[in-house]
Amino acid sequence: MTPTELKPAKKVHVLEAFxxxxxxxxxxxxxxxTPTYSxxxxxxxxxxxxxxxxxxREPGYWYVAMFVSYAFNVAEMVTxxxxxxxxxxSNSPWVYVGVLLGVIFILSPFNYRYSRVALLYWLTPGLNYEPWRAEDKFKVAPPEEKQD
Structure with a gap:
């Protein structure tokens, strides 16, 4: 198949890709x-x-994702x-503590994954969607393995 025969890539909506x-x-x-829960x-x-x-993007880049994850946790706990x-x-604090600790434990893999994805999508300046890169003719060859 020649590059001229390639179909343009379908534009993917941002929420679907996220x-x-x-x-x-x-x-x-x-x-x-890997999947979210494994x-x-x-x-x-x-x-x-x-x-x-x-x-x-740079050394220590993922530390910012901890703040995003914290915001997710606060929103989930309040909700x-x-x-x-x-x-x-109920007015018993133990009911709330038990349920909220369970929710935090169950949703921690989700928060870990999507805090990093949210950081890449919406909180990284200069990183934008470039539809032309989605086309098959712009696929990057896999990096060569280092020879020892």
Whole structure:
């Protein structure tokens, strides 16, 4: 197949790409190599398999994702605490502590993954969607392995 026969890539909506944890620049390559909930942990690719974007923009880049994860946790705790109060009307702090600790534990893999994805998508200056990179003719060859 010649490059002229290649079809242009379908434009992927930002929310669809965010939910599927795709590369923010081309929205084709995967950011993670493992699912959200797995016993093996969450492993990120170093680079986008399609456009070659290096995900860790600078040393210590992922520390900012901790603040995003903290914001997710606060929003989830407030939401669940209000919902719990509406559903049960309980005044016992132990009910709230137990439920909220359970929610934090269950949602921690989600928060870990999507705090990094949100950081890449919306909080990184200069990193924008470039639809032309999604086309097959702009696919980057995989990096060569180092010879010892």
């Amino acid at each position: 939910i599927k944890a795709k590369c923010p620049r081309c929205r084709r390559g995967d950011i993670y190599s 016993f093996g942990g969450q492993k990120m690719h170093e680079r986008c398999s399609h456009c070659g974007l290096h995900y860790e 669940f605490a209000v919902g719990l109060h509406i559903l049960t009307g």
